[in-house]
Amino acid sequence: MSWTLKINGTPQTFEPSEQPATLADLLKQLQMDKAAVVAEVDGQVVPREHFAQTVLRDGQSIELIRFVGGG
Amino acid sequence: MTPPVFYELKSAVVGIAGLGGLGSNVAEALVRMKIGKLILVDFDRVEASNLNRQKYFYDQIGRWKVDATIENLLRIWPEAQLEGHKVRLTPETVQSIFASADVIAECFDRADQKQMIVETVLSKMPDKVIVSVSGLAGWGASNEIVTRPINNRLILVGDSVSGTGPGIPMTAARVGVAAYHQANAIVEVLMDLKHGQLSRGAQ
Numbered sequence: 001m002s003w004t005l006k007i008n009g010t011p012q013t014f015e016p017s018e019q020p021a022t023l024a025d026l027l028k029q030l031q032m033d034k035a036a037v038v039a040e041v042d043g044q045v046v047p048r049e050h051f052a053q054t055v056l057r058d059g060q061s062i063e064l065i066r067f068v069g070g071g
Numbered sequence: 072m073t074p075p076v077f078y079e080l081k082s083a084v085v086g087i088a089g090l091g092g093l094g095s096n097v098a099e100a101l102v103r104m105k106i107g108k109l110i111l112v113d114f115d116r117v118e119a120s121n122l123n124r125q126k127y128f129y130d131q132i133g134r135w136k137v138d139a140t141i142e143n144l145l146r147i148w149p150e151a152q153l154e155g156h157k158v159r160l161t162p163e164t165v166q167s168i169f170a171s172a173d174v175i176a177e178c179f180d181r182a183d184q185k186q187m188i189v190e191t192v193l194s195k196m197p198d199k200v201i202v203s204v205s206g207l208a209g210w211g212a213s214n215e216i217v218t219r220p221i222n223n224r225l226i227l228v229g230d231s232v233s234g235t236g237p238g239i240p241m242t243a244a245r246v247g248v249a250a251y252h253q254a255n256a257i258v259e260v261l262m263d264l265k266h267g268q269l270s271r272g273a274q
Binding site: 033035036037038040043045047048063065066067068069070071 | 193246
């Protein structure tokens with residue numbers, strides 16, 4: 001069964017073969033550097049050191065805030 | 072002395088994390104608006120290469136940025152309330168140094184440091200608002216720099232994509248656009264907090 005994850009407000013469909021097991025897997029799939037991302041799952045901030053243990057499920061709403069250098 | 076622009080913000084406290092291109096400009100704008108008290112944090116000294124965008128002067132090269140910033144701000148307004156800390160911020164010191172701040176301005180250079188402070192404020196400081204910046208390198212494209220609320224405690228300024236890198240310098244004007252977006256967002260948040268409303272800015 002396919003999943004829908006709402007990522008930064010946009011629903012995205014994931015077929016069974018591409019469903020990320022954890023938040024860390026999702027970031028890898030999206031080619032995002034976890035050292036520069038603040039993540040919220042269903043409105044709760046997930047600290048960076050917990051990305052690999054945060055299991056994802058169908059229907060979740062995920063906010064990924066990506067930082068680039070410069071200031 | 073001229074009166075404050077915002078009488079109701081006389082008691083506001085703003086924390087500024089980093090006094091580079093963003094922080095040195097944000098601090099100046101807030102002092103000119105006479106906003107309460109500023110908590111200024113930076114672990115570095117002024118270098119010649121900073122002068123292309125940071126609010127320092129040639130004769131301040133080699134000085135601590137905290138000291139140089141305080142000197143410059145007191146020349147604008149001698150009664151400004153300023154608290155300086157020459158430390159490198161960590162998740163622990165962010166919480167202790169900015170404990171009295173209403174709003175925190177993330178003015179770091181490195182992406183991992185931006186991540187650190189935003190994560191810390193959102194996860195461990197539930198009564199604080201943070202205004203952060205991502206994407207300000209290069210030149211031109213002023214209108215791609217935007218201010219957008221991510222949630223009710225995080226406001227993000229920038230174009231979200233323009234990081235520094237080879238051939239992509241930081242320039243005074245574009246960094247300034249972002250810094251003044253940031254200072255303007257801080258005023259807006261402080262006014263919203265003061266009036267207990269979510270409406271934003273001039274209608």
